[in-house]
Amino acid sequence: MKVTLHVWRQAGPADRGRFARYDVADVSPDMSFLEVLDVLNQQLIARREEPIAFDHDCREGICGSCGMVINGRPHGPERATTVCQLHMRTFPDGAELWIEPWRARAFPVIKDLVVDRAAFDRLIQAGGFITARTGSAPEANSIPVPKRDADLAMDAAACIGCGACVAACPNASAMLFVAAKASHLGLLPQGQPERSSRVVNMVAQMDAEGFGACTNHGECMAACPKEISIDFIARLNRDYLKAVIRRPW
């Protein structure tokens, strides 16, 4: 099959950026979308043009490195699929695709499709953890965790930190990311001592990073490659409300 790609090219943060058109022939339906970019990059290199910069690593949909917007949708059209696991059989022959980086104030573009997502790391640093020094842990089975809670915590913990939720949100909010971490840890007995400080600190950091507010569009859940539910945002809001009323903890 053949595809036409309009790829966002931006030499650096100071560059204005523009779309460049590339036609790629001999695409196999079994190729992943990133493999098409690989092939295109090899062609660009052969023509002595600059290859397209994009983040990628595991190519199994778990590291969260890759991410780009395809025809307006983060990670492309396939449900619950990162762009590295998106296969060309999803698209019709002759498809015309517009490829852009995540666009959000908190994720500045570094080059082409590569953005800086360090704000996510700072959100975790602000409180997305359980304080448990190495060596201080009690026997693992001394605290039973109901299977229902453990499973729900795992649903939230499945977040890969790719940033698609932010890219999909009209407000560029990081609520789904923060809610997933706060819920993962807040659902477990081990996470209770810091439950209130965690949500308050993470929300404060989220505002400081320039992420927008949540206005319940639900775009984040639709774009999330791990299908993390916005129910967790409700949980975060409830925990946040309780925490600010109860302050100090």
Add this chain to the structure above:
Amino acid sequence: MELRAKIPSGPLADKWERHRSEIKLVNPANKLKHEIIVVGSGLAGASAAASLAELGYRVSCFCFQDSPRRAHSIAAQGGINAAKNYQNDGDSVFRLFYDTIKGGDFRAREANVYRLAQVSASIIDQCVAQGVPFAREYGGMLANRSFGGVQVSRTFYARGQTGQQLLLGAYQALSRQIGLGKVTMHPRAEMLDVVVVDGRARGIIVRDLVSGAVSAHAADAVVLATGGYANVYYLSTNAKGCNVTAIWRAHKRGAAFANPGFTQIHPTCIPVTGHHQAKLTLMSESLRNDGRIWVPKAPGDTRAPGDIPESERDYYLERLYPSYGNLAPRDIASRRAKEVCDEGRGVGPGGNGVYLEFRDAIARLGRPVIAERYGNLFEMYERITAEDPFERPMRIFPAPHYTMGGLWVDYNLMTTVDGLYAIGEANFSDHGANRLGASALMQGLADGYFILPYTIGDYLAQMKLDRLDTAHPAFRQAEADTGERVRRLLAVNGRKSVDAFHRELGRIMWDRCGMSRNGAGLTAAIEQVCGLREEFWRDVYVGGKGEDLNQALEHAGRVADFLEFAELMCHDALQREESCGCHFREEYQTPEGEAQRDDARFSYVAAWEYAGAGRAPVLHPEPLAFETVHLVQRSYK
């Protein structure tokens, strides 16, 4: 070069406890004065950096990914072993130790492996305390499953994302220390050299992958947690960025490289579909708990799997290994898959696959149970192949996955360069010639949480601290060398892309130094690799600038190192004139086609010393002393 393994004396079971009580401690005030560099932020690196910072050391951590959370440990699926005996099925520290030593075909150190089994239980405690959402039973207790090469159920798991959850636990502990200002994190930074001053590792040279700036960083000790080198094969289950550069540069600065030829080819991966393919995808070994592996009895049978009656199927693992069946260790399962495919009985396009079928398990347990156990793996398989494993058996084939070889380390995890440590997959220490499933996560976290934080203190306590900064001539020199190398890569300006060289190298290594090897092939491979390396430096085209985010340049540096390293790998496979674990030399096999060890000649760790460019590497054997276990021919029949 002198190899001193520093194994403590005394009974096996007491060695670690005694050693821990006897090693020197650094007092809390002095810990604040010590700077430690940790390179890599996977399970080993993140857990070590967090634990060292908790102890009070000043830590700098480097990773090439944009965030420490993306290290390749994240992709581990199946689980982590621990000798908890929660299933009451007779597990014990000794059994985990014995399974691991035997699984590694008796090519690992007893003392290291025993220690690994001893600390395994603490790892689970630690991870649960951090909030790792392991699978649980209805009563709230932790659940377990079985993995290959063992007969107990000792594997803890978090769906098919155990590596992700364990890494997030370590990453969160690390993030907490970053937030507290105890760890300085350097993401998108690639280590390109180790700086050695007066025989001690005192820092590293790093290239900032965004700006291209090369900088020097000084410390009192350097810890390499930079993973394995399976990408030498080009196609592997490793992430695209995984590379040998850090440990190879350390090797060139004096760190011995042990058993580089021991590479694990994992039996259950999705077969290659086309020449565009950039990487291979693993299907967790846990699938072999309930899946049955088979091929048609007759070569060239192209009927759909559902049309092949029971009597015309060969469940070859169950036939050959009745007591372990589909849970035979990885090296054996891989080799047997290759064998049936070589006989023309492979299935799928090109005949490079075998079936892994869940029909019987679905009939026995019901679809919901199977969906709960393996749902995400089935989805991943369907996404890639467009086939539904509930309806049609999976097709799988072996692929490079893990490397048991790595930097040689002593019992304290220190390399042959003082103050330079290697942990996790980057060292060679615990898996011998074959790693058992769910043991990599165990080893990475054992090294990072519970071993290195103690043993590094022993070195620092005895070290006379001479303040050293990056103005020292050794740093200036290493920095200049690194910058020069980057310029050289760009200056070749030839005709062939970096990727083309990498693919070619991968083809040579897969054919000659892969699942089975022979003397003539390895000799030829050494020549081919040298030729390709020469061509690389004559004809590679990188493009772009050094002072920019330049992914082709990153790749070029890594491939240049793979091209040097691959030669050592072949030398190692060539000198070991026996078969053991993953290392299958066609000349040395039993009549049943099993690996034929030669304990009289090869019961050693092959540690290699770098002898300079264009010179043959020098072999230093470290004899393996087995005081507790008896060496037997591994049998899973």
